[in-house]
Amino acid sequence: MTFNIFNMTSLSIQELLVAEPKSQEVVVNGWVKTFRSNRFIALNDGSTINNIQCVIDFEHFEEQLLKKISTGAALQITGKLVESQGRGQCVEIQVSDVFVHGTADSETYPIQPKKHSMEFLREQAHLRVRTNTFSAIMRVRSALSFAIHQYFRENGFYYFHAPIITGSDAEGAGEMFRVTTLDAKKPPLTDEGEVNYKEDFFGKETNLTVSGQLEAEAYAMALGKVYTFGPTFRAENSNTSRHLAEFWMIEPEVAFNDLNDNMDLAEDFIKSVINYVLEHCNDDLQFLEKRLLDEEKTKPQIERSEMPLIEKLKFVAENTFKRVSYTEAIDILKNSKPNKKKKFQYPINEWGADLQSEHERFLVEKHFKCPVILFDYPAKIKAFYMRLNEDGKTVRAMDILFPGIGEIVGGSEREERLDVLKEKMEALNIPEEELWWYLDLRKFGTAKHSGFGLGFERLVLFATGMGNIRDVIPFPRTPQNAEF
Numbered sequence: 213m214t215f216n217i218f219n220m221t222s223l224s225i226q227e228l229l230v231a232e233p234k235s236q237e238v239v240v241n242g243w244v245k246t247f248r249s250n251r252f253i254a255l256n257d258g259s260t261i262n263n264i265q266c267v268i269d270f271e272h273f274e275e276q277l278l279k280k281i282s283t284g285a286a287l288q289i290t291g292k293l294v295e296s297q298g299r300g301q302c303v304e305i306q307v308s309d310v311f312v313h314g315t316a317d318s319e320t321y322p323i324q325p326k327k328h329s330m331e332f333l334r335e336q337a338h339l340r341v342r343t344n345t346f347s348a349i350m351r352v353r354s355a356l357s358f359a360i361h362q363y364f365r366e367n368g369f370y371y372f373h374a375p376i377i378t379g380s381d382a383e384g385a386g387e388m389f390r391v392t393t394l395d396a397k398k399p400p401l402t403d404e405g406e407v408n409y410k411e412d413f414f415g416k417e418t419n420l421t422v423s424g425q426l427e428a429e430a431y432a433m434a435l436g437k438v439y440t441f442g443p444t445f446r447a448e449n450s451n452t453s454r455h456l457a458e459f460w461m462i463e464p465e466v467a468f469n470d471l472n473d474n475m476d477l478a479e480d481f482i483k484s485v486i487n488y489v490l491e492h493c494n495d496d497l498q499f500l501e502k503r504l505l506d507e508e509k510t511k512p513q514i515e516r517s518e519m520p521l522i523e524k525l526k527f528v529a530e531n532t533f534k535r536v537s538y539t540e541a542i543d544i545l546k547n548s549k550p551n552k553k554k555k556f557q558y559p560i561n562e563w564g565a566d567l568q569s570e571h572e573r574f575l576v577e578k579h580f581k582c583p584v585i586l587f588d589y590p591a592k593i594k595a596f597y598m599r600l601n602e603d604g605k606t607v608r609a610m611d612i613l614f615p616g617i618g619e620i621v622g623g624s625e626r627e628e629r630l631d632v633l634k635e636k637m638e639a640l641n642i643p644e645e646e647l648w649w650y651l652d653l654r655k656f657g658t659a660k661h662s663g664f665g666l667g668f669e670r671l672v673l674f675a676t677g678m679g680n681i682r683d684v685i686p687f688p689r690t691p692q693n694a695e696f
């Protein structure tokens with residue numbers, strides 16, 4: 213409980229809305245959502261999606277003061293908490309005093325009480341959280357991060373902080389942001405005319421990390437169960453509604469787990485955090501569900517989702533994810549209607565093809581109609597560290613595919629055999645000197661181990677029913693966009 217300078221109890225709006233109204237004096241700070249008839253202020257302080265209604269007897273207030281009360285203004289309101297006279301709320305405040313912290317000129321304040329487009333709001337990323345939609349999303353995002361830490365803590369995992377600056381490309385995809393202090397206009401050169409990174413800050417080439425996995429593996433091989441939860445960076449030029457250049461990833465890594473244990477963990481983990489938001493974010497989810505239903509009404513029937521948001525979340529939390537091998541999935545896709553009718557942008561002709569988002573979504577949304585875990589992918593389309601199967605051509609990989617999202621998790625059992633890993637690295641031209649420490653993990657006390665990465669924003673997308681990943685992270689970083 214906090215006290216303000218007048219020594220009167222200052223409660224959040226969330227607390228006030230469930231308090232018993234006894235005409236007690238209350239003080240509340242917040243921002244004006246709407247001001248109607250010079251009499252009703254809907255005030256919000258971010259603690260909940262719901263506003264508290266503050267009723268002003270305008271005859272007792274100066275015209276000058278009333279003029280300052282407009283959408284967006286920050287106020288401190290003192291008054292009595294009473295049972296509401298009007299409909300739509302249980303309590304309201306009979307205002308005795310208004311202090312204006314700061315006004316918001318209605319001519320220039322961009323967030324007016326009307327519908328704004330998502331595109332417009334992205335340009336106002338510093339203010340968009342003042343809308344109901346964005347405040348709801350960000351509260352759900354916060355609850356989900358808490359649920360994630362709670363899940364791992366309750367299940368005996370240690371929170372491990374992977375480095376942000378790294379010398380290794382974990383995914384081997386080469387989509388990294390360089391970190392350097394060299395002069396871009398006049399870098400030092402080697403005799404061969406190449407940039408001489410020996411003279412750079414770290415004495416070698418470094419980048420922002422694409423994944424904390426390799427370092428997490430080192431820690432799992434001593435602490436047993438660890439997880440990272442931090443920002444990761446990818447310089448892939450994908451302008452899609454599912455990709456960010458800076459995103460948060462959760463990566464658990466567990467010693468002695470095989471691929472099946474890994475799938476069990478991922479499924480249990482996702483269900484647990486979804487249950488958490490169902491339990492703790494009801495008001496926000498109801499708001500987001502209604503928003504989605506309104507939006508869906510404007511779409512053609514075939515594009516509408518089959519379930520309202522909360523039902524969809526419950527469905528995922530309550531039903532078993534379907535586990536299917538890559539090989540089975542390819543058969544299904546090859547024989548699917550859209551493939552035969554050449555509706556896929558990337559037709560599936562043969563085993564070995566990489567799956568695109570359109571294929572993943574077909575499997576989840578049209579074929580199985582539930583979350584799907586695909587496993588045992590061709591080695592050729594997966595990263596070097598995945599464990600080779602007996603068949604010599606597939607690896608112990610797994611991807612979890614979600615409705616409306618496509619891939620939400622990527623993981624695997626890791627190659628724990630030194631000789632097999634070395635062969636793989638050689639075949640892919642990954643120099644041993646770069647990953648000598650990673651190879652050490654296979655030289656000293658190696659053991660089977662597994663882990664996965666969950667894209668946090670893709671989870672938030674799913675939980676909030678939003679359509680674009682740029683709208684579920686406070687300040688999105690995408691190609692050509694790093695304002696704010």
Ligand code: 4AD
Nearest residue numbers: 423425455456459463620621622623663664665667
């Ligand atoms: O499948 P990815 O690339 O897997 C890894 O990075 C492994 N090292 C993880 C591990 O095994 N520890 O990425 C994992 C997940 C994806 O499934 C996706 O949800 C998300 O990270 N992701 C992105 N999210 C937003 N924007 C991007 N550009 C993303 N790239 C991957």
Ligand code: MG
Nearest residue numbers: 611619621622
């Ligand atoms: Mg992946």
